[in-house]
Amino acid sequence: MPETDALAGLDKGARVVIRQAGSEPLAALLLACLDAELVAVPVHPGAGDEEVAELARRVSASRIVSGRSGRPVEVTELPGRPDHPEAAGLALIMFTSGSTGRPKGVKLSRRAVLGNARKTAELHGITPQRPHGTCLPLFHCNALVMSLYGTHLTGSPLVLHEWSDPAAYFDALREGGARTASIVPALLSDLVETGPEWPESLDYLITAAAPLSRDVAARFHRRYGPRIRQGFGLTESINFSTLMPLLDDADFVRECVERVPPVGVPVPDTEVRIERGEVWLRSPELMDGYWEDPKTTSRTLTRDGWLRTGDLGDLRDGYLVLRGRRAETINRGGEKYQPADLEERWRRVGTAVPVAEPSLGQEIGLVLAGQDIESVRPLLSGGGIRPAVVQSGGLVTTSVGKPRRTLMGRQLAVRRDSGRRYEELLDYAATSARAVLSGPHHPTCPQAKHIYEQIEALVAAHTTPVTTRSFLRTAAHDALDALVEAWPSIADGTTGGEALMRAHHGLWRRLMTEWPMGDHAQLMAEVLQAGGALNGRVLELGTGVGNTTSLVADRIDGELVWSDRLPEMVERGRWPGRGVVYDLDAAPPAGLGRFDTIFATNVLHCVDDPARTLATLRSLLVDGGRIFLAEGASPTLPDETPWALDHLFSLWDGWWDRGGFRSRWQWLSLLAGAGLRDRGLSVLRAGRHDLGGVVWARR
Structure with missing residues (x-):
């Protein structure tokens, strides 16, 4: 095949820099390098030409093999040094960021790599009768050593899947009969949100690369039970150095839901020790050092064979628990x-x-x-x-x-939403919009005309339907259905937003507390908590159903005052503190006083004059007090794709004639215009879509 032909004529020990898109051709190249005793130097397929050339120069590579998506394989011959003394016995050089930002070349010997691959294959029972699967990139150690080399050495089938969506991954595992499969916490979050049916053959998932959070562990357990094993390792320690056993329900809840999830016990022949809070590892399967960097090598490897990981941790009931990074590396x-x-x-x-x-x-x-x-x-x-x-x-x-x-x-604080889940909601919204456009009822009143224009904009922007739908329904889907059903009476002004809400009891509360609107409230609560903004006197604007209030009320160290323009909404509040009626288009109620924190979740876009309202709110802040606004965004993409629920909230939220959502930069400009300083922002992103987030500023 052309990928492996690109290695012809190279001497043992020659370094080959590989920039290859696509899991299958990359796997073929990496295995061919292993069998020919060449030293593979895999890099990210998106790496630029200058970066690749610089890495090749640093390792004295003999060849660059580059296979971009949709292009033929390109081979670049170089005057390399196959007999370079640092290359003796190596299988891989894996580049990882250094403390100065300059990538470090981690030297991994054939002995260590093959030893770890055999060990992890044995730990997970990877055999010809027990296929293994991965959706992780093969230019990282996890998928490369355990998944690719582990199955290669044991003659086991490998299900290679390039992550597109969780359901497709589980379909691939099901079709391949995988008994174990790899994943990382970032993808686990999408998996539990989607909730596809668990493949019958799959015993458990293996997660590593980044620590598993209690939140993701709890959500995974609710959907799938305890069928997951977390491990820990570094490129410098080849792959897995510790691994959790497969726990039963009670043990999983105790270890991973009620407490910080541990990363396991040492794998065979590996020692773990905690040295002044730092995790140290010793094993026959450590790196040989960093390529042409003896100084950094000596700082990382001790003379008696211990690897200083830079990770902080402790032992809890025999399990290693990670507590952060000594060097403050950002692990995204x-x-x-x-x-x-x-x-x-x-x-x-x-x-x-x-x-x-x-x-x-x-x-x-x-x-x-x-x-x-x-x-x-x-x-x-x-x-x-x-x-x-x-x-x-x-x-x-x-x-x-x-x-x-x-x-x-x-x-x-920040939150990331599932891109796939939002794309599916966008598709559902566009489908419901087409149902309105294809009907005989055209708008005759101003509000309905505005909604109709937004429906047309959504359909015009969303031309690529989602082929599969795998996420569970939420109130947003029900509300879109309600709009389509009531459109004939909405079009002529007979039915308004409040009437539709009354006809669907409880739907408004669900809409504001469930995904996706609930994520704005969750992000606001986390921003307030992290920023120390729940101390002193705290005022919430437009409390409504209490989607944010319920998340922060018990955390406030001081006095909470919640408010809404509707007296009945204030009367329903049962939170600590007191409620007041406050119409943001009017003067504040008498005797309200001044506050350390003012916050509002998806409220200020409804006011008549945001600049005037913000100037009033500034007068309610003490010196140094802060205001926080969680607001959605529309459009969500540079191509002007509207927010999926724009037309829905034009009906339900009542701001159709007041401009709708503004961009975060408009809000930040309004905050500055009100005389507020130290502005900040936290983006709520769902894949490629910008869903708004939180902005804030200080008096």
Whole structure:
């Protein structure tokens, strides 16, 4: 085949840099290198030509094999040194970010790689009768060593699947009869949201690359039970160094739901010790060192064979539990980024910090010192790696001026939504919109005409239907159905939003508390908690059904005042504190006082004059007090694709004649216009779609 033909004529020990799209051709190249005793240097298929050329130069490679998607394989001959002394006995050189941002070449010997592959295959019972599957990229150690080499050495079938959606992965595992399969926490979150039927043959899933959060563990357990084993390892320790046993229900809840999920016990022939809080490993299957970097090697490997992992952890009931990173590396769903590298890439506009995120493990935050938040607008609207949270002001440093990244990251919060799930909702919304357009009832009143225009915009933008639907229905689907059913009377103005709500008892509450609207409330609660904004006097605007109130009321250390323009909504409140009637288009109620925190979730887009309202709210803040706004976004893509529920909320939410959702930059501009400073933002993203998020500022 052309991929393996590209290796012809190379001497043993020659380094081959491989940039190959597609799991199957990459697998063929990697196995051919292994069998020919060549040293494979796999890199991300998206790596640029300059980066690939630089890595090839550093390892004195003899050849670059590049297979881009849809293009023929390209082979570049180089004057390499097959007999380079550092290449002796190697199977792989895996590049990983270094502490300075310069990638480090991890030297992995054939002995260590094959030993770990055999060991992990045995631990999971990978045999010719027990196929294994993976959806992870083969240019990472996990899939490369355990999945590819492990099945190769044991003659076992390997189900290779390039992740597109959870249901497709489970379909592939089912078709291939996989007994075990790999995944990572970032994909687990999508899996449990989708909830496809568990493949009959599958015993359990194996997760690693980033720590499993309690939230994801709990949701997985509710859907699938305890059929998951978490492990831990580094590129420097080949692959898995620890692994959890398969737990029963009670043990899984106790270890992984009620407490931080552990990463297991040492695999055979591996030792673990905690040295001043840092996890150290010793095993016959460690790296030989870093390519042409003896200084970093000596800092990482001790003379008596221990690997300093840089991970913080402790032992709990015999299980290793990870507590963070010593070097503050940002681990975004298994992709590791050094802050210094990100800051250089972003032209040093601020300080990169790790921010906890339930599905990825960590997201990337950016703290600005001295710069206005407008300075990062091009960065956030561009491609590539972008910060998901930005804070203007609040830079914290040590006594010698080094940024305290972990501390700053803990003061921020962000959430990532399932891209696939949102695409399916968008498709459902477009389908319901087409049902309205294809009917005989045309709008005759102003509100219905506005809704009709939004329906037309949605259909025009959404031209590619989703082929499969695998996520569970929510109130959003029911509300879209209700709109289509009532459209004849909506079109002529006979039925309005409030009448439709009354006809579907409880639907409004469900709509605001279930996905996707509930995620805005959840993100607001997490931003307030992380930012220390639940202390003192706290005012909530437009409390409504209490979708955010219920998440924060018990956490407030001080006084909560909740408010709504409708007296009946205020009267229904049963939270600690007190409720007041407050119409944001009018003056504040007398005697309201001043507040340390004011927050509102999807409320201010309904006011008549946002600038005037924000100026009033500023007057209700104490000096140093903050205001937080969670708002949706429309459009969600640069091509002007509307938010999936735009037309629905034009009916139900009553803002159809007030402009609808604004962009976060419009809100940030309005906050600045109200005389507020230290602005910040947290993006709620669902795959490629920007669903808005939270913005804030300080008086």
